[in-house]
Amino acid sequence: MWNxxxxxxxxxxxxxxxxxxxxxxxxxxxLFTILIRLITYPLTASQMKSSQKMQEMQxxxxxxxxxxxxxxxxxxxxxxxxxxYKELGxxxxxxxLPTIIQLPILFGxxxxxxxxxxxxxxxxxxxxxxxxxFINAAQLFPLNNHFLWMNLAQPERLPIFxxxxxxxxxLVVITTWLQSKVMTPPSSNPGDQxxxxxxxxxxxxxxxxxxxxxxxxxxxxIYFLASNVVGIAQYAAMGKTxxxxxxxxxxxSKEKSN
Amino acid sequence: xxxxxxxxISRPLIISFILILTAIFLAGCSGGTLATSWxxxxxxxxxxxxxxxxxVYAVNLDNGSLKWKYPPDKGNNKISFFAPPVMTVDGTQLxxxxxxxxxxxxxxxxxxxxxxFPLTGGTGAKDRYIxxxxxxxxxxxxxxxxxYLYALDLKGNQLWPPFQTPQPLWAQPATDAKCQCLYxxxxxxxxxxxxxxxxxxxxKSPELGAAVVAAPTIxxxxxxxxxxxxxEMLALDSATGNIKWRLSTTDWVWSSAAQxxxxxxxxxxxxxxxSLTTSGKQNWSKQVDGLIVGTPLVADxxxxxxxxxxxxxxxxxxxxxxxxxxxxxxxxxPVLTNGDTxxxxxxxxxxxxxxxxxxxxxxxxxxxxK
Numbered sequence: 001m002w003n004x005x006x007x008x009x010x011x012x013x014x015x016x017x018x019x020x021x022x023x024x025x026x027x028x029x030x031l032f033t034i035l036i037r038l039i040t041y042p043l044t045a046s047q048m049k050s051s052q053k054m055q056e057m058q059x060x061x062x063x064x065x066x067x068x069x070x071x072x073x074x075x076x077x078x079x080x081x082x083x084x085y086k087e088l089g090x091x092x093x094x095x096x097l098p099t100i101i102q103l104p105i106l107f108g109x110x111x112x113x114x115x116x117x118x119x120x121x122x123x124x125x126x127x128x129x130x131x132x133x134f135i136n137a138a139q140l141f142p143l144n145n146h147f148l149w150m151n152l153a154q155p156e157r158l159p160i161f162x163x164x165x166x167x168x169x170x171l172v173v174i175t176t177w178l179q180s181k182v183m184t185p186p187s188s189n190p191g192d193q194x195x196x197x198x199x200x201x202x203x204x205x206x207x208x209x210x211x212x213x214x215x216x217x218x219x220x221x222i223y224f225l226a227s228n229v230v231g232i233a234q235y236a237a238m239g240k241t242x243x244x245x246x247x248x249x250x251x252x253s254k255e256k257s258n
Numbered sequence: 259x260x261x262x263x264x265x266x267i268s269r270p271l272i273i274s275f276i277l278i279l280t281a282i283f284l285a286g287c288s289g290g291t292l293a294t295s296w297x298x299x300x301x302x303x304x305x306x307x308x309x310x311x312x313x314v315y316a317v318n319l320d321n322g323s324l325k326w327k328y329p330p331d332k333g334n335n336k337i338s339f340f341a342p343p344v345m346t347v348d349g350t351q352l353x354x355x356x357x358x359x360x361x362x363x364x365x366x367x368x369x370x371x372x373x374x375f376p377l378t379g380g381t382g383a384k385d386r387y388i389x390x391x392x393x394x395x396x397x398x399x400x401x402x403x404x405x406y407l408y409a410l411d412l413k414g415n416q417l418w419p420p421f422q423t424p425q426p427l428w429a430q431p432a433t434d435a436k437c438q439c440l441y442x443x444x445x446x447x448x449x450x451x452x453x454x455x456x457x458x459x460x461x462k463s464p465e466l467g468a469a470v471v472a473a474p475t476i477x478x479x480x481x482x483x484x485x486x487x488x489x490e491m492l493a494l495d496s497a498t499g500n501i502k503w504r505l506s507t508t509d510w511v512w513s514s515a516a517q518x519x520x521x522x523x524x525x526x527x528x529x530x531x532x533s534l535t536t537s538g539k540q541n542w543s544k545q546v547d548g549l550i551v552g553t554p555l556v557a558d559x560x561x562x563x564x565x566x567x568x569x570x571x572x573x574x575x576x577x578x579x580x581x582x583x584x585x586x587x588x589x590x591x592p593v594l595t596n597g598d599t600x601x602x603x604x605x606x607x608x609x610x611x612x613x614x615x616x617x618x619x620x621x622x623x624x625x626x627x628k
Contacts, residue, residue: 119403120357121340121388121428122294124471125551125590128487128510128527138468138488138510142425142445 003130006108011115012132018116019140026147029113029219033226036105037234044234048183053090060084113219117145117153147222156218166214168221173210175228180205182232182241296551296590297603297610298342298390300352306601307352307366309339310610310626314354314362316369317611319596322622328362328369341390342591346398346412353398355387361400363414373414375400383408385426389473392431392440396454399440401427407442409457418457423450430473434480434496441496443470443484451499463499466492468510473553475515475522477536483522485511491524493538503538514553514592516561521575523561525550531563533577542577553592555600558616564589564602572618583618585609 013035018028037044057063062084070077085091118124118141131137145152150168157164180202213221235241297310305325306317312333316325329337336358343354345366352366359382361375376382385403392399397417398410405427406420425446432441439460442450447468451460468488475483480496487510493502509528516523521541525531527549533541548565555562560572560580566588572580587607594601599613599621609623 119386120294121296121471121590125512125527125549138486141469141487 003111006104007111007115008130008132010108010112011127011130012135014112014116015131015135015137015140018143019136023140023144024147025116025143025145025152025219026150026222029152029222030226032109033223034230036109037227037230040105041234044231045238048235048238050091051183053088057084057088057090060088109223110216110220113223114217116143117217117219118142119153145219150218150222152219152222153217155215156213156221168218168225169210169214172213172221172224172228173206175225175232176206176209177202179228179231179235183235295340295388296588296605298340299591299594299601299603299611300343300345301594301596301601302345302349302366303596305366306611306624307343307345307354308603308611308624309341309343309354310603311338311340313626314339314343314352314364314369315610315624315626316366317624319599319601319613322611322613322624324624324627326369327627328364328371330369341387344390344393346393347395348412351412353391353393353400355389355391355400355402357386359383359385359387359402359404361387361391361398361408361410361414375408375410375414377414388426388428389430392433394433394454396438399431399454401429401431401442403428405444405446407431407440407452407457409454421450421452421457421459423448425469428471432474432476432482434476436480437496441474441476441482443472443474445469445471447486449474449482449484449494449499451496461499463494464501466490466501472512472514475517477517477522479536481536483515483517483536485513485515485524485526487511489526491515491522491532491534493536505534505538505540507532509549512551513563516554516556518556518561518575523554523556523563525554525563525565527551529565531571531573533561533575544573544577546571548588551590555593555595557595557600558598560616562593562595562600564591564593566590568604568607570600570602570614570618572616581618583614583620585612585614585620 014028014032017031018025021027066077066080070080115123115127118127149158150156156166156168158167209224213224297308300307304319306319308315308317312335314328318325338357339354341355343352345352351372352364355361363372365372383402383404387400388403389401400408402408403426405423405425407427408420409417411417423444423446425444427442427444429443438454440452440454447466449463452458453460466486468486470484470486472485477483481502482494482496485491489507489509490504491507491511492504495502507526508530509526511524511526513524520536522534522536529546529549530543531546531550532543535541546565547569548567550563550565552564560574562572564570568587568589569582569584571582574580585602585604587604589602589604591603598616600616602612603610604612609625611624613621615621
């Protein structure tokens with residue numbers, strides 16, 4: 001079921017792109033990522049919209065007033081917040097849902113990539129069972145796993161002065177951090193628990209993605225990198241990027257006081 | 259805690275939880291890609307040398323008992339073996355390639371390491387040893403997934419600089435007793451003939467139309483038979499590499515051909531089993547219950563082959579069924595024999611090695627020790 005609905009279509013789409021562009025797997029992954037980001041654009045837009053709504057709500061006078069009024073009664077505060085959510089038609093979980101829906105895509109892509117690169121006999125045999133008839137597998141295989149200095153089936157390391165530097169991992173960490181920073185709308189109440197959790201996530205998400213990029217096939221890291229870059233571009237195109245978040249906090253507060 | 263409050267803080271918590279799960283799920287598969295294949299067996303007199311995952315086992319073929327295993331204690335998850343081991347001509351070294359890019363020479367009597375390639379401080383292969391090396395009196399010729407063929411003497415020293423092809427080498431090379439040459443099938447859609455003494459290229463075949471992972475079979479007249487992923491069996495002229503004939507099959511051909519009395523036998527991934535004359539005319543074909551990857555065995559006036567469904571078939575040379583039996587697991591490896599017993603090595607079954615009589619009666623099975 002998982003193979004039929006997720007892995008097979010993704011794998012065949014990737015192979016189809018690969019055959020169209022003349023056998024460059026790295027480029028095929030990047031184009032595939034752009035396509036996936038375009039297909040999932042409604043989810044991204046809805047996620048942004050929900051986050052925006054949440055942020056706007058936190059700037060609402062009623063919200064601010066209730067924070068003051070019930071600051072010592074957390075239970076009552078939560079009840080009042082819930083009422084306000086309902087009143088304004090905000091679903092506090094709405095911005096989380098698109099993220100959850102995108103997870104099968106990530107798992108599917110990982111499966112499709114690993115399957116496509118077929119570095120072992122079992123993988124190649126498995127691959128032979130998943131290819132749609134319109135793909136000319138005989139001519140395509142083996143896929144050209146080399147892209148720039150990378151073997152896309154192996155974790156990436158670039159030897160610089162004799163040291164194997166995980167450059168792709170570094171780029172994934174930086175772009176994940178950038179993306180999480182620029183897509184976080186300014187918080188009206190930086191001290192609240194949600195904002196604190198958001199800050200924490202902005203910190204450990206890049207490291208988590210970096211960990212994955214460091215240890216897995218570099219083809220997947222290319223996907224992460226391309227996905228982050230396209231994500232930032234999408235947010236920018238929507239006019240939702242918050243570049244100020246990239247400034248150190250003391251500069252932001254200085255700007256506010258001016 | 260109030261349910262409303264829990265909802266307020268649950269969003270980042272849920273996302274964090276899911277991301278951690280994702281990281282664990284993905285990072286659990288670390289080390290590049292999953293290193294999996296099927297067991298590889300060498301039958302040498304009364305000992306079977308079996309490479310499967312983190313161990314190489316030496317099994318007493320009289321009764322299926324374990325003689326030794328390498329490593330002797332705990333397996334190392336980063337080192338796995340799947341290519342069938344091979345024995346040097348003098349019978350003093352068991353050569354087995356690892357997925358850790360290392361070629362091991364083991365003492366066949368007790369499994370101790372004699373040497374490894376690369377030797378200490380040297381450079382070696384950059385990828386997995388998927389296929390077995392070919393061992394001749396000239397040396398050890400080890401194909402690697404990095405696209406190079408490494409030529410070594412019996413101490414692990416390189417005989418000549420590695421011979422390069424542009425794509426992975428997954429097939430064991432073949433040689434012809436009549437020439438000092440090696441025939442290598444590459445995934446780059448070509449076959450190569452090289453001089454075994456110098457490593458220089460003698461010829462490169464024309465484009466074969468698809469990748470080749472099956473070891474070439476050398477016919478009695480020197481013709482090279484090789485199946486491809488282009489759904490074909492090809493015959494090449496061993497003097498020039500030119501294609502003599504090609505015959506379409508129903509699916510990819512992964513299995514090497516077995517030959518007997520002017521016929522060759524092989525199967526494809528649709529589960530069609532073929533008998534052809536060595537001049538490319540089809541004698542017969544038959545559809546069986548699962549895909550065929552392993553090379554058939556010709557012995558005792560029968561042809562034995564096995565399928566992914568775990569069925570072992572025996573037919574006569576005319577394709578008339580003699581018997582079939584099913585073992586627990588999937589069979590991708592070749593069927594082997596040492597006389598009156600045939601051996602199959604199932605994957606994902608209970609036993610790693612199953613011994614059957616040539617009439618299909620189970621004799622014993624070897625289960626990997628826990």
